[in-house]
Structures are given as structure tokens and as C-alpha cells.
Amino acid sequence: MVKKVFKALFYTLVALFLLSLLVIVLYRYVPIRYTPLMAIRKVEYKRKKENVVRHHHWVPLEHVSAHLIHAVVASEDQRFFEHKGFDMEEIRKARRENITRRLPRGASTITQQTAKNVFLWPGRSWVRKGLEAYFAFLMERFWSKERIMEVYLNSIEMGKGIYGAEAVARQHFHRRASQLTKAQAALIAATLPNPLRFNSSNPSAYVL
Numbered sequence: 001m002v003k004k005v006f007k008a009l010f011y012t013l014v015a016l017f018l019l020s021l022l023v024i025v026l027y028r029y030v031p032i033r034y035t036p037l038m039a040i041r042k043v044e045y046k047r048k049k050e051n052v053v054r055h056h057h058w059v060p061l062e063h064v065s066a067h068l069i070h071a072v073v074a075s076e077d078q079r080f081f082e083h084k085g086f087d088m089e090e091i092r093k094a095r096r097e098n099i100t101r102r103l104p105r106g107a108s109t110i111t112q113q114t115a116k117n118v119f120l121w122p123g124r125s126w127v128r129k130g131l132e133a134y135f136a137f138l139m140e141r142f143w144s145k146e147r148i149m150e151v152y153l154n155s156i157e158m159g160k161g162i163y164g165a166e167a168v169a170r171q172h173f174h175r176r177a178s179q180l181t182k183a184q185a186a187l188i189a190a191t192l193p194n195p196l197r198f199n200s201s202n203p204s205a206y207v208l
Contacts, residue, residue: 065180071189172201
């Protein structure tokens with residue numbers, strides 16, 4: 001009986017690995033139109049009886065302002081083009097600082113954030129962090145840095161019901177993502193730590 005259970009568990013894990021690998025390879029090429037986070041937010045807004053319209057427009061990376069790419073790298077992951085998915089220097093720094101901090105400081109890279117946004121759910125559980133690391137590892141092996149950045153800038157939450165660079169450019173600045181100025185890109189990047197609290201079109205003193 002025990003042998004059968006372990007055998008079933010083994011085949012289940014193999015199947016899940018192959019499925020995740022298939023999705024990773026598929027997402028290397030196709031636009032990602034819908035994510036778990038979008039579904040979760042839809043349920044949350046429905047429970048709160050908030051009528052929030054989802055705005056999401058997939059665009060290739062070459063249609064995103066270079067100012068925004070530079071701004072998010074500077075703000076979120078300065079060694080994005082150097083590391084392999086995990087910034088060990090930032091992780092060590094966060095561990096040291098979190099000893100005395102009331103609120104924990106994160107050290108997630110753009111790759112890890114993309115893994116969370118596209119494949120998983122929000123939260124701080126060890127299970128989710130483990131899965132995030134797993135998907136980040138696969139993404140770095142099968143996707144280029146440009147593809148990771150493209151998916152990141154098309155899937156990240158940038159406001160209530162707003163997902164991706166093109167959507168925030170249209171909703172907050174009435175222009176295309178390719179037309180964002182350096183100042184506008186900086187405002188968007190400044191709101192990323194908490195896009196539901198901060199608004200790039202109406203920045204608070206904290207954002208400025």
C-alpha cells in the first residue's frame with residue numbers, strides 16, 4: 001500500500017514538472033493575456049462590490065519606452081541583466097536589515113516578481129516562495145532577459161484594474177507605452193511597491 005502511494009506521488013510530481021515545463025516553453029513565445037493575479041483581483045473586487053474594469057493590452061517590448069525599462073530596473077532590480085534570477089547580494093542585505101525592521105524588506109528580482117505575477121498568487125508563505133523560486137529558475141533557463149522583461153512589463157499590476165505598461169500609459173497619461181517620458185516612467189516605477197495605494201497619475205508626496 002505504501003509503495004503504491006509513493007509510486008502515485010512520484011508520477012504526480014513528474015506530471016506536474018512536465019506540465020510546468022510545457023507552460024514555460026509555451027509562454028516563451030505567446031502573449032500572456034490573463035494571469036492568476038487578474039482572476040484573484042476580480043474576485044476581491046466582486047466581494048467588495050466594486051465595479052473595477054480590467055485594463056490590459058499586450059505589446060511587444062520594442063513598443064515600450066526605454067525610459068520605463070530603465071526606471072523599473074533602477075527601482076526594482078538593479079542587477080537584473082547580471083544575475084540568474086536571484087540577487088544574492090540583495091538577499092543577504094535584506095536578511096541583515098530585517099533583523100531590526102518592523103516591516104520586512106523584500107529582495108525579489110524582476111524574474112521572481114514575474115514568476116509570481118504569471119504563475120502564482122500574492123502572499124508570503126514558504127510554499128509560494130518555493131514555487132516562485134522554481135518558476136524563476138525555469139524562466140532564466142528557457143527565456144531570454146528581454147522576454148522576462150517583456151512579460152514583466154505586460155503583466156505587473158500598475159493600479160486598480162490596470163495591468164502592464166500599455167494599460168497604465170493609456171489610463172494615466174493618455175498615450176502609448178512607447179511614448180512615455182522619463183518623468184512619467186519614473187512615476188510609474190515609484191508606485192510599483194504598492195500600486196493599489198499609490199497612483200502615478202496623481203502622485204502623493206511620498207512618491208514624489
